[in-house]
Amino acid sequence: MPTHKFGFTLMPTSPAETLNLIFGYKDFRPYQQEIIETLIDGQDLFVLMPTGGGKSLCYQIPALHRPGVAIVVSPLISLMKDQVDALTANGVKAAFYNSSLKAAEARQTLARLHDNSLDLLYVAPERLMSDSFIERLQNIDIALFAIDEAHCISQWGHDFRPEYRQLGRLRGLLPGPPIIALTATAEPHTREDILKGLGLTSVRTFVTGFDRPNIRYTVVDKAKPAAQLKAFLAAHPGEAGIVYALSRKRVEAVTSDLNQAGISAVAYHAGLSDTVRQEAQDSFQHDDVQVVVATVAFGMGIDKSNVRFVVHYDLPKNIESYYQETGRAGRDGLSAEALLLFGYGDIAIARGLIEKGYNQERKRIELHKLNSMVAFGEAQTCRRQILLSYFGDKASEPCGNCDICLNPPRQIEVTEEARKALSCVYRVGQRFGMGYIIEVLRGSKNQRLLKLGHDRLSTYGIGADQPRDFWSALLRHLINQGFLCQDIANYSILTLTREAGPLLKGEQTLTMPKPRIRTTAKKAKAKAKAVGDLHYDQDLFAKLRELRKQIAAEQGVPPFVIFSDASLAEMAAVRPQNEGAMLAITGVGKHKLEHYGPSFLKILQMPRGGARQN
Numbered sequence: 001m002p003t004h005k006f007g008f009t010l011m012p013t014s015p016a017e018t019l020n021l022i023f024g025y026k027d028f029r030p031y032q033q034e035i036i037e038t039l040i041d042g043q044d045l046f047v048l049m050p051t052g053g054g055k056s057l058c059y060q061i062p063a064l065h066r067p068g069v070a071i072v073v074s075p076l077i078s079l080m081k082d083q084v085d086a087l088t089a090n091g092v093k094a095a096f097y098n099s100s101l102k103a104a105e106a107r108q109t110l111a112r113l114h115d116n117s118l119d120l121l122y123v124a125p126e127r128l129m130s131d132s133f134i135e136r137l138q139n140i141d142i143a144l145f146a147i148d149e150a151h152c153i154s155q156w157g158h159d160f161r162p163e164y165r166q167l168g169r170l171r172g173l174l175p176g177p178p179i180i181a182l183t184a185t186a187e188p189h190t191r192e193d194i195l196k197g198l199g200l201t202s203v204r205t206f207v208t209g210f211d212r213p214n215i216r217y218t219v220v221d222k223a224k225p226a227a228q229l230k231a232f233l234a235a236h237p238g239e240a241g242i243v244y245a246l247s248r249k250r251v252e253a254v255t256s257d258l259n260q261a262g263i264s265a266v267a268y269h270a271g272l273s274d275t276v277r278q279e280a281q282d283s284f285q286h287d288d289v290q291v292v293v294a295t296v297a298f299g300m301g302i303d304k305s306n307v308r309f310v311v312h313y314d315l316p317k318n319i320e321s322y323y324q325e326t327g328r329a330g331r332d333g334l335s336a337e338a339l340l341l342f343g344y345g346d347i348a349i350a351r352g353l354i355e356k357g358y359n360q361e362r363k364r365i366e367l368h369k370l371n372s373m374v375a376f377g378e379a380q381t382c383r384r385q386i387l388l389s390y391f392g393d394k395a396s397e398p399c400g401n402c403d404i405c406l407n408p409p410r411q412i413e414v415t416e417e418a419r420k421a422l423s424c425v426y427r428v429g430q431r432f433g434m435g436y437i438i439e440v441l442r443g444s445k446n447q448r449l450l451k452l453g454h455d456r457l458s459t460y461g462i463g464a465d466q467p468r469d470f471w472s473a474l475l476r477h478l479i480n481q482g483f484l485c486q487d488i489a490n491y492s493i494l495t496l497t498r499e500a501g502p503l504l505k506g507e508q509t510l511t512m513p514k515p516r517i518r519t520t521a522k523k524a525k526a527k528a529k530a531v532g533d534l535h536y537d538q539d540l541f542a543k544l545r546e547l548r549k550q551i552a553a554e555q556g557v558p559p560f561v562i563f564s565d566a567s568l569a570e571m572a573a574v575r576p577q578n579e580g581a582m583l584a585i586t587g588v589g590k591h592k593l594e595h596y597g598p599s600f601l602k603i604l605q606m607p608r609g610g611a612r613q614n
Contacts, residue, residue, distance in 0.1 A: 015040070015061050022064070022090050024567075024589035029054045031208045035180075039144060040065045044203040045180040046150075046195060050210050051327030055182045056083065059146035063120050064092070068141035068177075069113065070120045073128055074148050075161065078281055080122040082304075085557045087120060091591030096122040113140060129166040134173050142177040145170060147198070150181035151320070154193035164197075171199045184210075184327060185320045188392050210323070210391045214330045215338050217383035218403040219376075222343030225313060226257055232311060232339055233263055233291065239308040240284070243293045244325055246314035246349065254313060255293040268294040285558035287549060296321065304558065305332040306565035311339045315346035317354070318369035319376060319390050332566035342377040368492050375476045380409040380513030389480045409513040414474055415503070417466065418483070421474055422496060422504045424459035425484065430495040434486070437494060438463075438471045473515035481510075536572035543603050544568045551596065562596060563587055575604055 015036045019025050028036075032054055039045055039062040049055045063070030074080050080096035087094035095109045095118055112118050113136075127133055147153075153164040171179065181198055195203060220228065229243065245251045248269040258265040266280040266289050283289045285304055293313075310329045316322040322340070330336025347370070354366045376386050384399035398405045424437050439446050440454050443461030454460060463471055475494070478484045483500040487493050502508040545559070545568060552559040563571075567587035576582045582597050583590075 015065060018061050018064055019057070021590045022092065023057065023061075024090075024583075024585070024587045024592060025057075026584070026586065031206050032058060035206050036061050038204055039178055039180055042066075042178045044178050044200050046191070046200065046203050046205045047180060047182045048186055048191065048205075048207045049182065049184060050208070050212050051184040051324065051331065053184070053208060055148070055184070058182065059144060059180050060087065060092070060120065062180075063143050063146075066143035068143040069116070069118045070143045070146060071128065071137070071177075072120055072122045072146045072148060073125050073167065074122050075124065075152055075164075077124075078278070079148075082285070082558065082561075083122060084120075085561045089557065089561045089592065089595075090589055092120065093118050094120040094122070098122075098124055098127065110136075116141065124163075125161075125167055126163045129163075129169065137174060142174065144177050145174075145179045147179065147181045149183060150194050150198075151183040151186045151190055153181075153197040154186070154190045168197050168199050185324045185391075187320070187390060207393075210388050210393045211384065211395065212327060212330065213384075213399065213401065214333055215326060215336050216401045216403075217326070217338050217340075217387075219340045219342050219383070220403075222341040222346070225341050225343075226254070228341060229254070229311060229313060230258070230261055230263070232309075233258070236309055236337075238290065240287065240304065240306055241291050241309035241311065242307060242325070242328060243291060243311045243313055244316070245293060245295060246346065248295060250314065251293050251295055258291060258293065263291060264289045265291040265293055268292050270295065282558075285560075286552060287559050296325070304328070305560045306334075307331065307336065308334075309337040309339065311341070313341055315340070315342065315350060315377065316373055317350050317366065319373050319387065320369070322373060322376070323387060323391075332560075332564045334566055334569065340377060347374055364491070375472075378473070378515075379476065379480075380404060380473075380515065381477065381480060386480050389482070394482070404513070411511040412514050413509070414477075414512050415506075415509045417463070417470075417474055418478060418510045419504055419506065420459060420462050421471065421478060422483065422500050424457070424462075425494050426496060426504075427457045427459050428454055431493055433492040434472065434475050434494060437475065438468055441471055442466075442468065470515055474512065477512040536569045537575070537608075538572075540575070540603070541568055541572040544571055544600065547599060547603060551599065563592070563600075571600065571604060576601070577605055 015033060016028070019028060031049075035045060035047055035058045039059065047055060047058055049058070059070060059072065072083075074083070074096075077096075077098050077100050080098060081100075084094045084096050093112075095112060097106065097109050097113075101109065109121075113121060123133070147167060150164075152161040153167060154160060179198065179200065181194060181200070183194070186194060191205075195201075222228070233241070243254060243265075245254055248271045251267050251269045255265050255267040266283055268277055268280045272280070280289075280292060284292045307329045310326045312322065312325070316325065326338035329338060350370055351367070354363055354370060357363045357366070372390060376383070376390075379386055382395070382398035382405055383402035385395045388395045400406075420441065421437065424440050425432075428437065428440060436449070439449055440457065440460055441463030443455075443464045449455060475484065478500075479486050479494075482497055483503060485495050485497050487495065496504070503510060544563075545565075548559045548562045548568065552562050555562075564587050567585055570585050571582075574581070574585065576585060578601070579593060579597055582588050582593055582601060588597070
């Protein structure tokens, strides 16, 4: 291993030692070690791992075990800076090369690149694929290419970016180094399109699951949103969170309302200048403000570990956006909340925006995704099961940590109705979508239906006694429970799965929650359920946070770069008294111990002062 990779007397010789000594973690998360070893071995990889699941380590550790510099493709300047700050704090030689650099800084970064004195270099896709940069890389020893937020390359992805499509040329231009593509949000069709777009034919794929059990998902009817938001924030004093709103105007109004109520908040949207946006993000990253109110311009990959909540003031356009945005909460593994204010007026606005598009195929895809998001909001079954099902994952049991599980709705018997619905899907040839199935069941006089002769089927009109909303809820339930498959690549047609057989034959019974009644009544607040939190000395934790903020201010980096909240909570619970015990704390590596250990140990070694327990 090249000695320049590590600046310590005791150098790691294995990925496990690098994880411990450099990054301060004692154990790999599921699949991490296999992914890392496969990439070190030089194989191409596609990794789908939830936000906060440890994606970055999957290429950062191999970058330290392969000769040369790792080139990391990242979509946002702010994300690059956060990643580089965190790596530098761990003693890793990292830099970014983008438009935010002044001329002298850019020249210095390129000099480090050519001097082989970088372990990782972060660049934007358009910068990487420029002719001049590709020519420059021809003479550089490259360890690997890591393509973060890889869903951006797919037209099926929720955040498609044309500049990412250029990355399909990368394998042909620089065929030697292995490529790892990573994302947290990609349903099956998007995954296929990512691999096709990158030209990766022989690639190992790791899908580690989508579950974030520490996040509690809650949906409430949008009645008086301003009051609902302030009531929610009152229950989270001093905690960091993000509020997403649909428009710039809404962002400004919500921010003003919160500040007038004495809640520290800043606005973030694309209509603000680069300087104002950067100041807002820096204030949030450095814990100077509690809340950022933002449009989706407050984008992907927000690398702040101690976000305790995400509120959607307006309805997201698709489940992918919702999942990714809520995934910015609880990256440290401690309990977090995701609150969605669900209003039917938002649906009409979102649908209207989609209808303005000119690309008919794109409109079809986006409308399907919006309908799935609406179904999530209306659902009366476990939120987590619905999310996982959408991404092709499964949860056999309800999660116990969402509003539905904490306040279960009344179940109703639907075995016969389910058999009618499944039979109808079968009798129309498994070639139609949900809306058409409902029309057949309810005996519609639709001209297309009559022309196809489906008014002569035995299932025609057998569901006329139930409203459309009932059949919509039932069909969604059958999809979520695995009895039906909805093929969004093929006009969202419904097909029977193998699991449908016993139910269709009457060998199995089925219940479902009573369908949601569309009212503006406010739901009872669910009792919080702690997941993964430590019982720690709260006063000591506050002192450690104060020290962390002071050190971060002196170094000009966000506090979480020094130590995460999870690390501080563990310190406050365990109270390590020496360097050896500090190294046992999650997130404390050799470099951080040397630089920050004495200051934190000074507080930890203070006599106990009757602190209260959290």
